[in-house]
Amino acid sequence: MxxxxxxxxxxxxxxxxxxxxxxxxxxxxxxxxxxxxxxxxxxxxxxxxxxxxxxxxxxxxxxxxxxxxxxxxxxxxxxxxxxxxxxxxxxxxxxxxxxxxxxxxxxxxxxxxxxxxxxxxxxLIPGAKPLDFLGPLGATCGLTAYFGIFEVAQVKPGETLVVSGAAGAVGSLACQFGKKAGCKVVGIAGTDAKCDYLKNELGIDVALNYKSPTFHDDFDRDVGFWDAYFDNVGGDITDFLTTRMNRFARVALCENSSSYSGILKNIMEFVVRSGRIQGFIVFDYVDKFDAAIKQISGWLEDGSLKSKYHIVDGLERLPEAFSLLFSGGNTGKL
CATH class of the missing domain: 3.90.180.10 (Medium-chain alcohol dehydrogenases, catalytic domain)
Known part of the structure; x- marks a missing residue:
C-alpha cells in the first residue's frame, strides 16, 4: 500500500x-x-x-x-x-x-x-457487506430507524405502526424493525412497484400507494386507526393520518421531504386524542449506539434483516442522485 x-x-x-x-x-x-x-x-x-x-x-x-x-x-x-x-x-x-x-x-x-x-x-461481520455500514449499521439510516421505532415511537406488540416513505432507506428498515417488535406494519409509498416490494420482499402487513385516487378509502378499509407513526415525509400524508389516530398515539418525526414549511394541520387532534409528536435526531442516542449496532448486527447475521441499495455511479452525477432522493425515485438506500 x-x-x-x-x-x-x-x-x-x-x-x-x-x-x-x-x-x-x-x-x-x-x-x-x-x-x-x-x-x-x-x-x-x-x-x-x-x-x-x-x-x-x-x-x-x-x-x-x-x-x-x-x-x-x-x-x-x-x-x-x-x-x-x-x-x-x-x-x-x-x-x-x-x-x-x-x-x-x-x-x-x-x-x-x-x-x-x-x-x-x-x-465485516457475518451476513454483512461493506455498504451496510452506510445502511442498516449507519447512523443516518439504520440507527435513525432503530431509535425512531424503539425509543421515540415506543412501539408495542399488537399495535398498528404506519411508516411513510416506507420503501426508502430509513423507511424500509423502520418497517422491518416494527415487524420485529410484533406490530401490524402499514407502509405508504408512491408506486405500485414499491408497494409490491414492501409486501412481498419485506413482508409487511399492508402497503398503500398514496398516489392512488382511492388512498384514503383504502386506508380506512385496510387500516382504520393507528398507534404509532414513523413520519418520513410530512405534508398531506401526515395531515390525513393525524385524523386517524388512536388514543395515546405517538409520532416519530424523522425527515420532512415533501413539505418544508413546518406547518402541521389538525394539531388539535393530538389534544383530543392525548397523542404525542416528537422530533428527533439520531445523535440524541449516541450512548445507545453500541447496543443498537449489536442488535442490528445479529439480525444481519441471521439473515432476517434485508437491505436494498440504489447506487448512482460517478461523482459528476450528484445532481441526478439528489433529484432521486427528493422525488422518491429511489428504492432503498441511495
Whole structure:
C-alpha cells in the first residue's frame, strides 16, 4: 500500500449557495477539479472515498438557521456528506493503516484527509457487506430507524405502526424493525412497484400507494386507526393520518421531504386524542449506539434483516442522485 498510485487531480463539490424554500437547487453545489496535494499529518489519515450516503438531513446542513443541531457548511467549502472509504496513507501516530475500511463525514469529494477522531474503522461481520455500514449499521439510516421505532415511537406488540416513505432507506428498515417488535406494519409509498416490494420482499402487513385516487378509502378499509407513526415525509400524508389516530398515539418525526414549511394541520387532534409528536435526531442516542449496532448486527447475521441499495455511479452525477432522493425515485438506500 505504500506505493499506491495517487492521481494528479481529483474532483470535489463545494457549497455554492444556500437554499431555504426547497431541498436542493441546480446551483446549490459547484463542482471543481483540483491538483492532488493531500498528505496526512500526525494523527490523520488520507481516505479514498468509495461511497457517499445521500440523506434528506443534508438539507439542514446547508441552511443558515439557529434551528439546527450542527453548524451549517460554510459557503465555498467541501459539501458535507457521510461516506465509506479506504485508508490510503496514515500519518505519524495514526491508529489507522493503509487498507482499513472507514466511515465518517468524508464530504462530497474523491479524497479526504481527516483526523483519526473523525473516522470509524469497520470489520465485516457475518451476513454483512461493506455498504451496510452506510445502511442498516449507519447512523443516518439504520440507527435513525432503530431509535425512531424503539425509543421515540415506543412501539408495542399488537399495535398498528404506519411508516411513510416506507420503501426508502430509513423507511424500509423502520418497517422491518416494527415487524420485529410484533406490530401490524402499514407502509405508504408512491408506486405500485414499491408497494409490491414492501409486501412481498419485506413482508409487511399492508402497503398503500398514496398516489392512488382511492388512498384514503383504502386506508380506512385496510387500516382504520393507528398507534404509532414513523413520519418520513410530512405534508398531506401526515395531515390525513393525524385524523386517524388512536388514543395515546405517538409520532416519530424523522425527515420532512415533501413539505418544508413546518406547518402541521389538525394539531388539535393530538389534544383530543392525548397523542404525542416528537422530533428527533439520531445523535440524541449516541450512548445507545453500541447496543443498537449489536442488535442490528445479529439480525444481519441471521439473515432476517434485508437491505436494498440504489447506487448512482460517478461523482459528476450528484445532481441526478439528489433529484432521486427528493422525488422518491429511489428504492432503498441511495
Amino acid at each position: 505504500a506505493h499506491t498510485l495517487l492521481p494528479s487531480h481529483y474532483r470535489r463539490f463545494l457549497l455554492n449557495e444556500r437554499t431555504m424554500d426547497k431541498p436542493i437547487s441546480p446551483n446549490t453545489y459547484r463542482a471543481e477539479t483540483v491538483p492532488f496535494d493531500s498528505k496526512p499529518g500526525p494523527g490523520q489519515a488520507l481516505v479514498k472515498v468509495n461511497y457517499l450516503s445521500l440523506d434528506p438531513g443534508m438539507v439542514i446542513w446547508i441552511r443558515e438557521s439557529r434551528f439546527t443541531y450542527t453548524p451549517p457548511v460554510p459557503l465555498g467549502s467541501v459539501a458535507r456528506a457521510s461516506g465509506l472509504g479506504t485508508v490510503i496513507q496514515a500519518g505519524e501516530g495514526s491508529t489507522f493503516k493503509p487498507g482499513d475500511l472507514v466511515s465518517g463525514i468524508l464530504g462530497i469529494t474523491e479524497y479526504a484527509v481527516l483526523d483519526d477522531a473523525l473516522l470509524t474503522k469497520h470489520e
